[in-house]
Amino acid sequence: MTQSNSVEQLSSGKNQLAKHAIHVHKFGGSSLATTQCIERVVDIIRQNCQLNDLVVVSANGNTTDDLFTVYNLAIEKSDGLLLAIETLEKSQSALIGELLNPSSAARLIDVLAEDIRQLTAWLTEQPSQYHADMLAFGELWSARLLSAVLSEKVCPSYAIDARDFLVINNDKDCAVDNQQSSQKFQQNLQKGKLAVITGYITKNAQGETCTLGRNGSDYSATIIASLSGALNVTLWTDVDGIYSADPRIVPLARKLHRLPNGVAKELGRLGNPVLHAKTLQPLTNHSTHLHVASSFDPEISGTEIGKFGQIAKQELSVTSLNDLLLVKSTSLAGSFGEQASNEFSAICSDIQQGFIVIHQAQQKLVSQWLASHDTQVSFTPVSIIAIVGHSVVNQGNIQARFKRALKHTHVLHVVNSLSEHSIIAVLQQSCTGELLNNIHYDMTKDARHIGVVVSGLGNIGQRFLALLPAQLNRISVLENVHLVGLVTSKKALLNTDGIDVNQAMSLYERDAKPCDNTLLMSWLTNHPYDELIVVDITPSEHFSDLYNEFFKEGIHVIGANKWAASASTHRYNELVLTAAENKSVWLGSTTVGAGLPINFAINDLLKSGDKITEISGIFSGTLSWLFETYDGSVPFSTLLLNALSQGITEPDPREDLSGRDVQRKLLILARMAGFELSLDDIECENLVPESLQALSTTEFLAKSADLDNYFAEQLAVASAKQACIRYIAKFVVNEKGQLSAKVYLAALAKNDPFASLTPGDNIFLIKSHWYQDNPLIIRGPGAGRDVTAGGLHADLVTICQQLAGKKHQVKIKGLN
Numbered sequence: 001m002t003q004s005n006s007v008e009q010l011s012s013g014k015n016q017l018a019k020h021a022i023h024v025h026k027f028g029g030s031s032l033a034t035t036q037c038i039e040r041v042v043d044i045i046r047q048n049c050q051l052n053d054l055v056v057v058s059a060n061g062n063t064t065d066d067l068f069t070v071y072n073l074a075i076e077k078s079d080g081l082l083l084a085i086e087t088l089e090k091s092q093s094a095l096i097g098e099l100l101n102p103s104s105a106a107r108l109i110d111v112l113a114e115d116i117r118q119l120t121a122w123l124t125e126q127p128s129q130y131h132a133d134m135l136a137f138g139e140l141w142s143a144r145l146l147s148a149v150l151s152e153k154v155c156p157s158y159a160i161d162a163r164d165f166l167v168i169n170n171d172k173d174c175a176v177d178n179q180q181s182s183q184k185f186q187q188n189l190q191k192g193k194l195a196v197i198t199g200y201i202t203k204n205a206q207g208e209t210c211t212l213g214r215n216g217s218d219y220s221a222t223i224i225a226s227l228s229g230a231l232n233v234t235l236w237t238d239v240d241g242i243y244s245a246d247p248r249i250v251p252l253a254r255k256l257h258r259l260p261n262g263v264a265k266e267l268g269r270l271g272n273p274v275l276h277a278k279t280l281q282p283l284t285n286h287s288t289h290l291h292v293a294s295s296f297d298p299e300i301s302g303t304e305i306g307k308f309g310q311i312a313k314q315e316l317s318v319t320s321l322n323d324l325l326l327v328k329s330t331s332l333a334g335s336f337g338e339q340a341s342n343e344f345s346a347i348c349s350d351i352q353q354g355f356i357v358i359h360q361a362q363q364k365l366v367s368q369w370l371a372s373h374d375t376q377v378s379f380t381p382v383s384i385i386a387i388v389g390h391s392v393v394n395q396g397n398i399q400a401r402f403k404r405a406l407k408h409t410h411v412l413h414v415v416n417s418l419s420e421h422s423i424i425a426v427l428q429q430s431c432t433g434e435l436l437n438n439i440h441y442d443m444t445k446d447a448r449h450i451g452v453v454v455s456g457l458g459n460i461g462q463r464f465l466a467l468l469p470a471q472l473n474r475i476s477v478l479e480n481v482h483l484v485g486l487v488t489s490k491k492a493l494l495n496t497d498g499i500d501v502n503q504a505m506s507l508y509e510r511d512a513k514p515c516d517n518t519l520l521m522s523w524l525t526n527h528p529y530d531e532l533i534v535v536d537i538t539p540s541e542h543f544s545d546l547y548n549e550f551f552k553e554g555i556h557v558i559g560a561n562k563w564a565a566s567a568s569t570h571r572y573n574e575l576v577l578t579a580a581e582n583k584s585v586w587l588g589s590t591t592v593g594a595g596l597p598i599n600f601a602i603n604d605l606l607k608s609g610d611k612i613t614e615i616s617g618i619f620s621g622t623l624s625w626l627f628e629t630y631d632g633s634v635p636f637s638t639l640l641l642n643a644l645s646q647g648i649t650e651p652d653p654r655e656d657l658s659g660r661d662v663q664r665k666l667l668i669l670a671r672m673a674g675f676e677l678s679l680d681d682i683e684c685e686n687l688v689p690e691s692l693q694a695l696s697t698t699e700f701l702a703k704s705a706d707l708d709n710y711f712a713e714q715l716a717v718a719s720a721k722q723a724c725i726r727y728i729a730k731f732v733v734n735e736k737g738q739l740s741a742k743v744y745l746a747a748l749a750k751n752d753p754f755a756s757l758t759p760g761d762n763i764f765l766i767k768s769h770w771y772q773d774n775p776l777i778i779r780g781p782g783a784g785r786d787v788t789a790g791g792l793h794a795d796l797v798t799i800c801q802q803l804a805g806k807k808h809q810v811k812i813k814g815l816n
């Protein structure tokens, strides 16, 4: 892309966010570690930024660690100092050389050389005086390089040294002097250019360089968001979100799609590296959205931090910190302990027992502070492991589970945090990876949030919803199932925070908004659940067209809808393949026989190695009712109109009489039994004479007496042979494995199993190698709201059981 094109793109609004408010994008060191990483970042900016957005950067890769190393070598007056500085310079100039054209590269390398001279001078003369100044080079180099690359490849850009505007009024608390900073910030902005701002560094009121602490660039990003009134902050890192534990140590960590503000704050406070302890502070009075995403996989939706409802509040995390100190003294009991805890932002404290837990690096300061009050202070090296989640302190079951999980660990104290969002166990030994894994497993093994979207709110849909509250209460595998969507062909009620199952229909009536498939798909593709299930209770072919999209997104489908399962062979195979590739589960046991366990029977036979050779039966409740009832005493059409008035037939009874529905059901069963065929392979006897086929429904109903002679004749011929007439479906496989299938009106002996059903019932007869002479028969009601809704619930339980064993794939650069 040429520069002018890119600028045009950025300013003309072709990129995704061009029309939106200011967005702050913070790229962490891991996202800027190598040439390739930086190129990826440039792409993200090209795709997502507008010119008035703000980019905040950390030092490239481990540059800050390297600067710390260099500093320590200087303090130790080590011989390795100059070599270490040279290595640092080389890695920076390599990035410059690889990313920029020769003239810009030469310019930046000159500036770098000047910085290195300055750095060397500081480190060889008085390193401790310039500690923060020298650490600042990491961010400075990074911002300079990225803005130069952007200027060359995307749009005009410039680097801002945050020390030129960001003033903190207290070195220890890093509280921002908003008035000064905001004014200076505006003065530093240049119109028509994309600003790349250094994270991590600031200055104090005396004009001295200060840092915001390790991982402090996140805090810089939210300060800058607050100064600029940005509505969005994205923290781009190397992991696609915040996980329930450090995914490098806990492979089963779960992604937290939505993290309530208070919980995020607590996680940052307790050492989560993705969130600096103060990151959320500047956003308290703003409606800014904070989002964590992976620069290695920008398409994957990450973690959103904000205000959420009940579902997000149920998530638990486990976090740990080593290298802490338990400070104990009698004077730390009572209000003095409280004061100490505030002064040193203690990890936790107990003012009854008189202790606080602090970082080891704080020992000297704490000793000095306590010296005037105490003679008897003890410092014990400790670590912590904590359960973090919304208001966990108030949840007795979580407290109890945590204590049970810790029963083999030597715990000194268990403390509730003041925020109430964490329970902290203080340990004498270090917290090992094994302990973290074990506790995480015990605390989160049942956590899997499953969203359910119900599409189709007709008779059966409403019955399904009516049964839902009781099902959720009594079936343990449905514990974390949440109703999150109610969809009809015109409107939808979609709520990521969940829809109260006890008032589902009235909430739908009140709050549903117009919705088309595009809108629905965009909501469904960004859902925040571990799993999402769409329950399709529509008769709509149009809705079934979305199945492939659902499967591509890993969404599961329970379909009562017959369209997809009886689609063309090509389409059906495509759906099965897409579902398999994306680990989507597709169940449709109610497409045939409603709640009858015909699908279970077929699956069980196949699973156990049997081969099905024939399936036949009466698959239509309507046709079952009509022919079980029709004895010639009243004309067939009278019976048909009677059935129509009772709702036994479709509004246009020709849909039943055409045999198409039965043909589709036979196709579905044959596919379930492992055969590849299409609808056209099934011969279908249409019971509607051609002369009535093209009429409107009203015309057809008016002329329905034209059907009477045909059925009277068929019945008379059958009766003469002591037989009866039934509309049956049948496929048979011959010895060569060839399948023949048809649906038709048959004359059956009166003792045939199909001849004496309760009107409306279905019957399925299966022959297999094991059920050769005495076939397996399943019969019972094959339609109706209760049995169909029940069958859909059976599918829901089956899916949730299957999903219970599914493992998550942590997306982290370097791990996978």
Ligand SMILES: Nc1ncnc2c1ncn2[C@@H]1O[C@H](COP(=O)(O)OP(=O)(O)O)[C@@H](O)[C@H]1O
Residues within 6 Å of the ligand: 027, 028, 029, 030, 031, 058, 215, 236, 237, 238, 239, 241, 242, 243, 244, 245, 246, 247, 248, 272, 273, 274, 812
């Ligand atoms: N609970 C957690 N969720 C996500 N990532 C975590 C968690 N705990 C630790 N990490 C690790 O934190 C790293 C990101 O932190 P950091 O190195 O500071 O990123 P950046 O350089 O982008 O600022 C990830 O690589 C991840 O492995």
Ligand SMILES: N[C@@H](CC(=O)OP(=O)(O)O)C(=O)O
Residues within 6 Å of the ligand: 027, 028, 029, 030, 058, 059, 064, 065, 138, 199, 200, 213, 214, 215, 216, 217, 218
């Ligand atoms: N470079 C600093 C500041 C920072 O925030 O880095 P990162 O975004 O890579 O965590 C550090 O390493 O602490």
